[in-house]
Amino acid sequence: MRPRRKCQPVRVGDVIVGGAAPIVVQSMTKADTRDAAATLEEIARLKDVDCRIVRVAVPTREAAEAMIEIKRKSPLPIIADIHYDYPLALLAMKAGVDGLRLNPGNIRDPDKVKEITAMAKERDIPIRIGVNSGSLPGRPKEGEGRRPPLDQVVEAMVSAALGHIRILESLDFNQIKVSMKASDPPTMIAANRAIAGKIYYPLHLGVTEAGPPGTGSVKSAVGIGVLLEEGIGDTIRVSLAGDSVQEVEVGYGIVNALSEKPTGPNLIACPMCGRLEIDMLPMVAEVEKALKKIKRPINVSVMGCVVNGPGEGQHADIGIAGGKGKGILFKHGKIVGTFPEKELVPALLRELDAIAREDEQKLAS
Numbered sequence: 001m002r003p004r005r006k007c008q009p010v011r012v013g014d015v016i017v018g019g020a021a022p023i024v025v026q027s028m029t030k031a032d033t034r035d036a037a038a039t040l041e042e043i044a045r046l047k048d049v050d051c052r053i054v055r056v057a058v059p060t061r062e063a064a065e066a067m068i069e070i071k072r073k074s075p076l077p078i079i080a081d082i083h084y085d086y087p088l089a090l091l092a093m094k095a096g097v098d099g100l101r102l103n104p105g106n107i108r109d110p111d112k113v114k115e116i117t118a119m120a121k122e123r124d125i126p127i128r129i130g131v132n133s134g135s136l137p138g139r140p141k142e143g144e145g146r147r148p149p150l151d152q153v154v155e156a157m158v159s160a161a162l163g164h165i166r167i168l169e170s171l172d173f174n175q176i177k178v179s180m181k182a183s184d185p186p187t188m189i190a191a192n193r194a195i196a197g198k199i200y201y202p203l204h205l206g207v208t209e210a211g212p213p214g215t216g217s218v219k220s221a222v223g224i225g226v227l228l229e230e231g232i233g234d235t236i237r238v239s240l241a242g243d244s245v246q247e248v249e250v251g252y253g254i255v256n257a258l259s260e261k262p263t264g265p266n267l268i269a270c271p272m273c274g275r276l277e278i279d280m281l282p283m284v285a286e287v288e289k290a291l292k293k294i295k296r297p298i299n300v301s302v303m304g305c306v307v308n309g310p311g312e313g314q315h316a317d318i319g320i321a322g323g324k325g326k327g328i329l330f331k332h333g334k335i336v337g338t339f340p341e342k343e344l345v346p347a348l349l350r351e352l353d354a355i356a357r358e359d360e361q362k363l364a365s
């Protein structure tokens, strides 16, 4: 990745976004916020996969009231997602949330905006301005089935973001993050590139409404990945029509794929071909599951055959290669054991469990 664009740090609870802080992976709960127990259960699952910040929708008064319990018990900093309803922003802040996602320009009454920013300032609560190409004020009209030109959409997005920022700055508020989202990567990339040099605030990246996990992950990897590689972006959220845990896993996958120094495990698996003589896909799934417990950078490979496996997996720290009725376990390209097929994955899992235990002990000490 190229050096990160310089911006001011903003604190969300105990997490720093921007400045020299590492890229923060965050997500948003999908449970009904009024159901505090279900929301907290989802937050606990998100914490297990190292989600750092969680956004929670606050669409109603009941949801804002549930935030009291959610905030009290949440192990992660909470950002309240508010759209137009300013009293909900005040209630969420009173509940103790660590951040707001709110566009001040959407709240018509300037006195209400003043009230929100005054409370946010007093409580040290940052505000994320979120501009979405699909809901721009005075948005360029779709012309006879054609999409508006990209530069027009980007200009409108930048102008909307700067408008919201000016409102907050005029109230002497600068604990701001900004997101420029679109459901297609080219618009999202262009909008973030366009605003990146104009502001000194951290940027939150995401391809919105990206779709189900397969296509959504691809779009997110393209949109978020291109920008991160250019040094743009301080926190990311992958939006999938699926489990929020998967959003975090894909988010880390994007960061790790771009990083010269990955922070987590990397699973290498051969694409399989006509030489395959084992049932490889269930093996890959088992190993992938086991790697979720490992917190260190390690390359683990699962290869389909012994002919090319150890050679093709030689960059792995540890791996297995299948064969006819048996397979091998290798470390750094060297064979360290031969096992019957059904004992091959358990042999690798024993090694991975030992590594995971070491990681747990390190974290505990």
Ligand code: SF4
Binding pocket: 270, 271, 272, 273, 274, 275, 276, 303, 304, 305, 306, 307, 308, 309, 312
């Ligand atoms: S490791 Fe073996 S089975 Fe897998 S792709 Fe390579 S040659 Fe084919």
